[in-house]
Amino acid sequence: MIRTLLPPQPSLLPATHTSFTAWPKKRKRSTPLRRRATSIPHCLYAPINYEAGYAYPLIVWLHGPNSSEGELRQVMPLLNSRNYVGVSPRGTLRTCKEERRFGWEQSASAIAESCHRTRQCIEIAQNQFNVHDNRIFVAGYGVGGSMALRVGLEHPELFAGAISLGGRVPRGGHAFRRLNAARSLPLMMSVSPKEGEFTREQVMDDLRLLHSGGFSVSLNLYPDGDSLTDVMLADVNNWVMGLACPSTVVA
Secondary structure (H helix, E strand, O other): OOEEEEOOOOOOOOOOOOOOOOOHHHHHOOOOOOOOOOOOOOOEEEOOOOOOOOOEEEEEEEEOOOEEEHHHHHHHHHHHHHOOOEEEEOEEEEEOOOOOEEEEEOOHHHHHHHHHHHHHHHHHHHHHOEEEEEEEEEEOOHHHHHHHHHHHHHHHHHHHHHEEEEEOOOOOOOOOHHHHHHHOEEEEEEEEOEEOOHHHHHHHHHHHHHHOOOOOEEEOOOOOOOOEEHHHHHHHHHHHOOOOOOOHOOO
């Protein structure tokens, strides 16, 4: 059965699922969250049965619209609870005054801040855990997915791949100014086309843009109108493991 994980606001979870606040209490011992008072707002995820002697791939997660860095707590166990360290910065734009909900602004200053927060989160994860320097992936959902692509294109030397789930390829803001360096960065896009939001025509337009730039792109299409699902995250896990540890992937 396919589960929708992150439906539109105001709730991040369907009523039938455990809430964000309850979930960490159940898994507190196996997935501790660590914070530094002086660091940017972030969420950190440790894999179950963490082994300090093993260099883990790192997932930098840019949360979806009207959400927060706490989204990481739901995403990582359904992506893979054992194989990755995860870290998530808070979005640059507050979208709700009454609640802690944020998004990702696309202005020049906000893009620079998003890149800064991503780099700082990588450093935080590296200071806390044994992270493989050549197996760092940036991923996100919705506007976070678009920003993940933008950050990856801006700093391709930092990442082994960039992943957008339901987010369009960024345009404007000199998104492709480092084209020669960035075209070697593997990209993954997972899309559920929906009229009025992210249509099939727009998906094909984005794909043509990336192909014209010489990028290697993996595109997955899902049933119309689906939000982020566990099936999408399972496909992301397979794609990441195929790049990070190809010998472990079973066809």
